[in-house]
Amino acid sequence: MRFPRSSGLLLHPTALPSPWGVGDLGPSAYQFVDFLAAAGQSLWQILPLGPTGYGDSPYQCFSAFAGNPGLISLDHLIQRGLLSYDEVVEASRRYDLNADQVHYGEVLAFKLPLLRHCYERLREGGAPDMAVAFTQFCRDQRAWLDDYALFMTLKEAHDGRSWHDWEAELRTRDPKALAEARTQYAEAFTLQQFFQFLFFQQWLPLKAYANEHQIRIIGDAPIFVAYDSADVWANPELFFLDAEGKPTVVAGVPPDYFSATGQLWGNPLYNWQRMAEDGYAWWIKRLRAAFTQMDILRLDHFRGFAAYWEVPAGEETAINGRWVKGPGAALFKRLEEEFGALPIIAEDLGLITPDVIALRDQFDLPGMKVLQFAFGGGSSNVYLPHHHVPNCVIYSGTHDNNTTVGWFEDLTEEEREVIRGYLGRSGSDIAWDFLRLAMMSVADMAVVPLQDVLRLDARARINTPGRLGGNWGWRFRDDVLNAGLAHGLHFFTEMYGRLPPQPEPDEPAEDATTEDELIYDPVDLATTA
Known part of the structure; x- marks a missing residue:
């Protein structure tokens, strides 16, 4: 579908300021929305919000439906009376809660016991209204929540090992074994449900606050899910797995200019024929959940829906793979039947063939242009602004790119001179030159x-793609988003016609939905079931 002319910023919530080691869904998130509004922006793009595992990548989550407990705001829990400020401060003294970099292991070791403490207080009778809402949440979200909570409970009981290394009866989801595990680990199971309740209790009011300020949330959905996830464990028939539950083929991309051996991602591949047999029910559930949490969804590796690179399991590189036809238009026609015009951005970067373009255009999905990719190959480079089309999203760079300043510094003088010539500027303020472009x-x-x-x-x-460790950690300080910066952004946004439409002066303001109304209303979340 087409979107109005608009602009916004890319920032994952983990990068927000907070005193507790990681950005979260608390006060600084609302302040960031205020900054966006003051700057005339109407888009906030984030990365996937799911619970992360080894490597801390939001693109390798334990669930395509769940939220990351590390993003839960302790400040909001203090306000609700489930924690005291003093006990949070006392707990924080034992950990390295860096203001500039997220140390994920430290953050979770600090935060999860406090969240567990909140659950104990709730169980003892604290916040009875929240207890009622929690019960309703568990009932409404049963379709994905029970599998996820049991998966995380069993994972913890097995010292974090992948589900493939569990006992055979748990690995293969024997009903009797699962029932016994639910009984044996009943408290841990409920605790995992509670973590999810807290996450959505905080995320949905934040999204509503953004929407009230005319800001739409752009979410992000990786095309593939992690092997070690509740999605694969609970739905093995939807993936190419052998009798032991191991992948027979895995995802990647072929060798190209940037990598002689390609990229071996290792994600299990979907059995699209099996998915088609039930009308792509899993994808409908996934996108229904996503559209509850986001306003617009960026589908990562969109080309994989047209054709994907299949690599036999056990290969050490992606060289010995092959192209396999994806679900193509059949999937998106089914999604349109369910949701109408799809509020989706197609991540169409990389090796794009005519069938990918045709699939994108058939459903009127905007593609992506990245300015850091524009300056190579001469004037015919499709990422150069004079080749842009309206139905696309232009980025200076993405989460996988260097910052524009860092990228420019790494170029040769000859390459920088080409860019200066195109811009007609010295390049001394290259980041804002690209912003203006x-x-x-x-x-x-x-x-x-x-x-x-x-x-x-x-x-x-x-x-930095391909680098093990040291990623996803950057944070900014709370004193950098000032009125002058907002004014500068607003100036260019207004100049180039990207301001959100303003209500008529005599138009009465709609009543703002209160946080409590959002917290205790299960209707929206129920649509994920």
């Missing part, structure tokens, strides 16, 4: 990472 593009939507707005160098890069 994105804003002036004919692209319907323009999104810029906050690091570029802040003119930060490579030290603020959030992810």
Whole structure:
């Protein structure tokens, strides 16, 4: 579907300021929305919100439906009386809660016992209204929540090992074994449900607050799910697995200019024929949950829906793979039947063939343009602004790119000179040169990472693909988002016609939905079932 001319910023909530070691869904998230509104922005793009595992990547989550407990705001729990400020401060003294980098292991070791303490207080009679809402949440979200909670409970009971290393009866989901596990680990199971309740109790009011300020949330959905996830464990028939539950083929991308051996991602591949037999029910559930949590969804690796690179399991590289036809239009026609026009951005970067373009255009989905990809190959490069089309999203860079300042510093002088010539500027303020270039593009939507707005160098890069460790940790300080920065963003946003429409002066303001109304109303979340 087409989107109105607009602009916004790319920032994952983990990067927000907070005193507790990681950005969360608390006060700083609301302050960021206020900054976006003051700057005339109408989009906030985030990365996947799911619970992360080894490597801390939001693109390798334990569930495609669940939220990350690490994002739960302790400040909100203090306000609700489930924690005291003093006990949070006392607990924090035992951990390295860095203001500039997220140390995920430290954060979870600090936070999860406090969340468990909240559950104990709830069980002892504290916040009875919240207890009622929790019961309703568990009932409404049973379709995905029970499998996820049991998966995480069993994973914890097995010292974090992958589900494939559990006992055979648990690995194969023997009904009697699962029932016994639910009884044996009843408290741990309920605790996992409670973590999810707290997450959505905080995320949905934050999304509503953004929407009230004319800001839409752009979410992100990886095409593939992690092997070690509740999704694969609970739905093995939907993936290419052998009798032991191991993948027979895995995902990747073929060798190209950037990698002689390709990229071996290792995710299990969908059995699309099996999914088609039940009308793509799992995908409908997944997108229904996503559209409850987000306003617009960016589908990562969109080309995989047209054709994907299949690599035999056990290969050490992606060289010995093959292209296999994906579900194509059949999936998206089914999704349109369910949801109508699809509020989806197609991540169409990389090796894009005519069938991918045809699939994207058949459903009127905007693709992506990245300015850091524009300056190579001469004037015919499709990422150059003079080749842009309205139905696309222009980025200065993405979460996988260096910051624009860092990228520019790594170029040769000859490469920098080409860019200066195109811009007609010296390049001394390259981050805002690119910001301005994105804003002036004919692209319907323009999104810029906050690091570029802040003119930060490579030290603020959030992810380097292929690097093990050291990713996803960057954070910013709470004193950098000032009125002058908002004014500068607003200036360019207004100049290039990207301001959100303003209500008529005599138009009465709609009553704002209160946080309590959102917390205790299960209707929206029930649609994920």
